Amino acid sequence: MRIKHWIIRALCCAGVITHVYAQANDAQQIYASCSACHGEQGQGNPALNAPAIAGQYDWYLKRQLQHFANGIRGSHAEDIHGKTMVPFAKLITNEQQQVLAVYISQLKPVSANVELNGDLKNGSRYYQAKCGACHGGKAQGNISFNAPKLSALDPQYLLRQMTNFKQGIRGQHQEDKWGRQMAMMSTTVSDQELEDILFFISEQAK
Ligand code: HEC
Ligand code: HEC
Numbered sequence: 001m002r003i004k005h006w007i008i009r010a011l012c013c014a015g016v017i018t019h020v021y022a023q024a025n026d027a028q029q030i031y032a033s034c035s036a037c038h039g040e041q042g043q044g045n046p047a048l049n050a051p052a053i054a055g056q057y058d059w060y061l062k063r064q065l066q067h068f069a070n071g072i073r074g075s076h077a078e079d080i081h082g083k084t085m086v087p088f089a090k091l092i093t094n095e096q097q098q099v100l101a102v103y104i105s106q107l108k109p110v111s112a113n114v115e116l117n118g119d120l121k122n123g124s125r126y127y128q129a130k131c132g133a134c135h136g137g138k139a140q141g142n143i144s145f146n147a148p149k150l151s152a153l154d155p156q157y158l159l160r161q162m163t164n165f166k167q168g169i170r171g172q173h174q175e176d177k178w179g180r181q182m183a184m185m186s187t188t189v190s191d192q193e194l195e196d197i198l199f200f201i202s203e204q205a206k
Pocket of ligand 2: 063127130131132133134135145146147148150153158161162178179181182185186189197
């Protein structure tokens with residue numbers, strides 16, 4: 001009786017494991033086309049302007065891939081870096097978007113490890129007043145507000161996105177509901193405030 005039970009359990013387990021493994025393998029294979037820019041571990045590559053994506057929420061990653069593919073992000077004439085992403089987002093199917101987003105979300109986030117100058121006290125104050133309600137007290141993101149994690153992103157990428165939002169290069173498309181919300185928020189911070197906010201965000205990953 002006991003032996004039979006064990007055999008059944010072993011078979012079930014093996015089934016589950018091969019199933020999960022096949023999925024991971026697939027995602028890994030597709031991800032190979034992304035790693036040239038985003039890095040093998042999804043750590044990003046500032047020299048190529050490719051942001052860190054490891055450990056970002058799957059719902060956010062999937063939305064961005066859809067938006068790049070559908071011309072909702074990266075279609076503005078001045079969005080040079082967004083444009084590089086478009087053909088790669090178009091290469092993958094909807095199903096692959098889902099599998100990839102889950103795979104990337106499970107990679108361990110790597111801290112950008114950049115030394116910045118700023119005023120932490122002011123940065124914390126500005127951040128909590130203007131960003132924290134949506135992005136979370138430690139820049140960890142919040143699904144309830146559709147707001148991504150910011151803590152693992154390098155300051156250069158963050159600054160570019162804020163500038164793009166402010167200048168109408170990102171978040172202006174009619175169907176970009178969440179981007180439009182963020183574009184509105186981006187106009188509420190001054191350059192000086194943003195410098196301290198980015199310093200606060202970079203400290204959260206340490
Ligand atoms: C040729 C280089 C390159 C390749 C290959 C590439 N990307 Fe990108 N990716 C970029 C750049 C550059 C950006 C930043 C765009 C911007 O500044 O708005 C980006 C942005 C993104 C974003 C948005 C991140 C965020 O925080 O909003 C996601 C998600 C993403 N890429 C996923 C992928 C996936 C998945 C693949 C593979 C299918 C891939 N990328 C392949 C260069 C690349
Ligand atoms: C009302 C809620 C809200 C507030 C407040 C807010 N954001 Fe956002 N933010 C969002 C949402 C939603 C997105 C996702 C946009 C999308 O899906 O393209 C976003 C996206 C971003 C991005 C793009 C991240 C990426 O990976 O490309 C940055 C950078 C950002 N926010 C920074 C900030 C900063 C800094 C503040 C404070 C000055 C702030 N946000 C305040 C809701 C908010």
